[in-house]
Amino acid sequence: MLDETLLDDPDALQAADRDGALRVLATAGAQVRAALAEEHALDRVADDGRPRTVLVAGLGGSAVVGEVVAALAGEHSSVPVQRRRGGPLPGWVGSLDLVIAVSMSGRAPEPLRIAGEAARRGARLVSVCRDGSPLADVTRRARGTLLTVPRTGVPGAPPPGSRTGLWSLLAPVLLACDAADVLEVDHAELAGAADRLDDEAEACRPSSESFVNPAKLLAAELDGSVPVVLSDGDAAQGAAARAVSMLHVTARVPAVRGTLPDDAGDVVALFDGAFRPADDDVFADPFVDGPARPTLRLLLLADQAGEHRAPADRAGPVLEVAQHAGVRVSELAADPGRPVEKLAQLVARTDFAATYLALGSGLDPSRSPHLADLREVWAERG
Template identity: 50%
Template sequence: MAPHLDEALLDDPDELQGKDSRGTLRALATAGAQVREALHLGREAGIERLADQGRPRSVLVAAIGGSSIVAEVLELLAEPGSPVPVQARRNLPLPGWVGPMDLVVAVSLSGRAPGPLAVAAEAARRGASLLTVGADDSPLAEVTRRARGIHVGTGRGRTSSRTSLWTMLTPVLAGADLLGLLDAPDSVLTAVADRLDERAEELRPTSESFVNPAKLLALQLAETVPVVLGDGPLGGVAAARASSMLARTARMPAPFGELPDAASGIVACFDGPYTHRGGPRPGTYDERRIRLGDIDTSGWEPHHFDEPEGELMERRRSPDGGRDIFADPFLDGPTLPPLGLLMLRDAPADPPTRESVQADALTEAVLTTAQEAGVRVMEVRAGPGAPVVRLADHVAMVDFTATYMALGLGLDPSVSPHVADLRDRTGG
């Protein structure tokens, strides 16, 4: 049985605010402002000094938890044209090749995350250049200052890495642009801020669910067992973000993947118990004995005859993903929710290329296969713009969707008792 998401609650701004104890929705709405503030803080920190240091031999990015997407985005955007390798590292050991010719980027909103802090300290000991992002009054900032690196602060009021992505990501992108690793000048990052402002307005809490795409998507996803799929590398990073936000914010597990590599793994799920191709399951069929002459049996699948009484065991699939309109939840047990496929699609290539046409064909084939199997398909398409602008489109949508889902399920998006228990038990 699918969880119940309260649509009336989603359309009540006062109720949303009351359940959102730490202002998650409000924090997400500041994403555009985060970009602008981070650009200012980067300039104050002297980030332009990176260009004076010359291009490094390699770049290593250390980030964990809610900050880990920073490393994923940098790898994504740098890969097509970066003249030096860029790779992610969550914790020690630092690779043996890292030395004075390399740049290590460490990101931690609090400046106290053990992994990035340890990586930065070891990189400083080896004489590597440092670019760090985190709280000003933190151990991470102190390590960087001692190593004469560049530390960019995070400003005030940033309490969660999940809602402060652009505070952490913007200085890293600006630094990578200065080094010629990717194309993210101030004009592009300003376009990111503008796009995030547009999405914040469109997805605001006072916008009713029938016109708010994030609320609509939350309602649809809550009725399914969700799987998230990106239609390429950009969509893959967004899918990873969606999976993380659904799990951590909405407490909804959601496997994710990226086309083309994940096609077979995701499509194999269409044969499982959450679609009408998955075979019998509780509530899937109406199974009852009736006299053969009592009703029209066209469209029913004969199971077997019991002689000599001439009774037929009837098993009829519902067209709605295998759900049975006659199912009795007390006698047959609760029905399983259907599989839901959230497809995150990039903006159409302009002009189309051979590769983009092939990628679109694969995506359409996956969607068609899903629909034929009774999977509930949901699509989100990024708007046009530079790659990081298009990524911002997806990130805003999945972040707001996960938060609305949590609130509609009666959960506080920023407070998890079990996470708090785990921290108490581990001293984290």
């Protein structure tokens, strides 16, 4: 059960958040502005012109960057955008293609391997990583474009990791895609996204009480549930990928996601499955009967609020069926704006909510012992 008294105690929150995840998330706007200051490094990417395809490679917390870029590209980009978590570089990648390798530390094995293979094939290479890392060295030897991530974050806040430093990785990749004429994401749009990230950090700050803090409210709604994250729109699709990743790794909550209209049938089919809503029993005693089993919670992320959606409303029928089935719904719609601005608003809200959900459940949002074990096994096997 979520400890809401802890969520309303800033000192207790700070003590529980040992690595300062909330403070780092609050620097997301500053992460975007730091990337904008390095925009001049992309001149060569622009000079090389539009590639045939783009492949974004990332592992772990960096992998969601490729998911977000592919979602933003949607059906509007004339250049296919693919993402890759691991495995060999696809055979079709050659000198006409752009490979973007993303790794906060610059040491993740899969992006490093893919970058090296891309260099051998003569593909265009852009890397986003820390300077002095193996990935930075590979990029320089290949005469690719290196976009460096600062080793230190905002003064007073801990340095970001690949999970809390999403915008340190995503903003440079978006700028690279704009320079390559793959996406239209200009300086003004990213500056607007930084402003929205600042606004969300203020609204979701630890000192804001639960009844007015939108992220704490969302954490309370998700508590004890199996979230099904459904996205409506390209920006929402990218935000949904990030939300599920944060729910898994930060809050340790199993979650699934789908996209409208393609996955509407798969989602509503869950409404009468094993996690269907339970009949409310006012006489139920959790000490005698055991804790209530988790039930589905539909989390709808939308590019636009319901009153602004197109006449062919894709979410309306799903929400209607959910209401009939007794499935509770949390709906989060972005304010009007450009795609990356909407993405920023949705991502920030769910980032803070997942972190509050972890802290309120007695979990460290920054450290998972089993994830650490998995990394050790990966390291041992090379």
